[in-house]
Amino acid sequence: MSTNPMHAPPPARDGDALRPPMNFQSKRMRLNSARRYVVNHVVTGLAVLSTVLVIVPLVAILIYLLYMGASSLNLAFFTHIPAPVGEPGGGMANAIVGSGVVLALASSMGIPVGIAAGVYLAEFGRGRLLASAVRFTADVLNGVPSIVMGISIYSLIVIRQRHFSAFSGGVALAVMMVPTVTRTTEEMLATVPHSIREAALGLGVPKWRTVLSVSLKTASPGIITGCMLAFARVAGETAPLLFTAFGNQFWSLKLNEPIAALPLQIYVYAISPYDEWHRLAWAGSLVLIVMIMVAVTLVRIYASRGVLKGAS
């Protein structure tokens, strides 16, 4: 680890070294004890107040979303395709299935690459400069706006093919999944004790076999939930799909054609002027929120057993 510049201790700051330690027992401090007492309590109060100010509205938003979603959800939402404007009823069956298709495509591309990259970082790259650089790039890539991914994949695939397609949407989401999956896999593999690996290697098991059936298998609950989190995150992504999957009002399962997706449909319906469509948008967002909630809860359960930094 010492060769790793990213993990080297920060250089000593001159200011800290030169400043004498604060003396809380000095005469000045003793005379000010009443003021210090008040300041202490004021600041404590401010911290509590800001927490209340944050938590209460956020919980209110969450409850409002759940309430609006639950009150507009019905069976038709899952079984019907969108009704024409002005017609009551209708659902988002095609969008749910479309989201499933795009996400399955994205997972089948993004998750294996992400896990493999995580395996490299955790098992073979310890302390190497290259691994640190990859880790850093993955973190940075995590912060790249999803709309940029959207227009890159548009330029790469859609312009070449000359039409929008489910496939291009899948690629865009896959690219977004890779960094998250990589970091979670790495963090989870780091929690596997070295002694287990050494036991396998000592028995003459080749390295690749050790990684596959010892390291990965031990860490698999955590890795699976990490993948679920990445899945749930991209499931709600709208921006990368705007110019790739594009959306579709009808049934379509072809990978080569525009396909409906739940977040896209929510976006279109939210900015539409029709009440019936607004209702569907609320119901759709409830479906997304429930999915996210399940993923986050599961990740939390496994994270309490190990470290899960990359997901944040």
Add this chain to the structure above:
Amino acid sequence: MASWSLQSGARPGFVTGDENEEESVALPPMTTDRGPNPPPPAISVTAPAVREFVAAAETPQADAGPSRIREFLQSRGSGGIADRIFIGLMLLCALSIFAIVIFILMILILQSKLSLAQFGFGFFVHSAWDPVNGDFGALPFIFGTLATSLLALAMAVPLAMGVAVFLTELCPKRLRSPISFLTELLAAIPSVVYGLWAVFVLVPMMRDSLGPFLSKYLGWTGLFGGYNFGVGLLTASIILAIMILPIISSITRDIMLAVPTSQREAVLALGATRWEMIRTGVLRNARIGIVGAIILGLGRALGETMAVTMVIGNHPDIAKSLFAPANTLASVIANEFSEATGDMYLSALIEIGLALFLVTIVVNAIARALVWAVTRGTPSRVH
């Protein structure tokens, strides 16, 4: 999997049950407590392959050929080539992360060549956005992005600091877990859902109650003039603040948890009050990481697309009033990309995407470097 147990000192290097899960190397334990005659190796294993291996080891062969052990090992393959292929494959996948970044950069530069050549650097300081006449400048969007992001930071950072201080230093243990769970959950809610909420709750609120209130009491600042549509810079900033708050507070919390407890104890032992302890023992030690967390939040705010697009009003104008509809780099792409007619229009939009990409890369790189400088090595356990 972890139930392989090799008992006794048959292989003194591999004693499982080492509780040390840290990354530190587990040294082979000393075996001094053993008597002069070590007991025969009693190996209890479960995997069939291992049982086979042990059976092979226990029946030595007299002939001069390769022993059964060697035969067994050879039948498993040396693993050298397979290992190298495997490592190569993993390395390839790891390198694909670099490839993605370079690929995006190249594609964006290639596709925006037209506009890069036409406008050059002036693109970013030119304030006209006139698709009809083919005159493009990104200044209104840069203004919109900076204004909304900085406003959002101004609203979110003090609150996030308060939450982080509360969670790490003041909060009863029982409350800590549910609150941090809630912040994680809220950080994961999709942007489009926040946008939906903003369109139906925040926009009417801004139009009917908050907006008039602000222009009545703070109208003298000149920031709240003009007609209040409900959508605009301020609404977008508020929804951005709501979205980045959980992110900033949870990273700040991680960083403050990384400050060793001994620092706090030392300052308290010197007679400091709790706030003085937090200020001198925790915040000063964690300041670099906290700056990193804030910049990370800034990066998120700069690139946030859907929620902002839904409430900002989408008007390419630089207005003085916070009520005025505006446009950000991300929202102009989301809005106009699919209806861009003509190569120059498309190219200009992609150049905006390129600018957004480069800015967020730089901002995130700085932020990560700062956060890493503080949390280096220390596992941030999620409580």
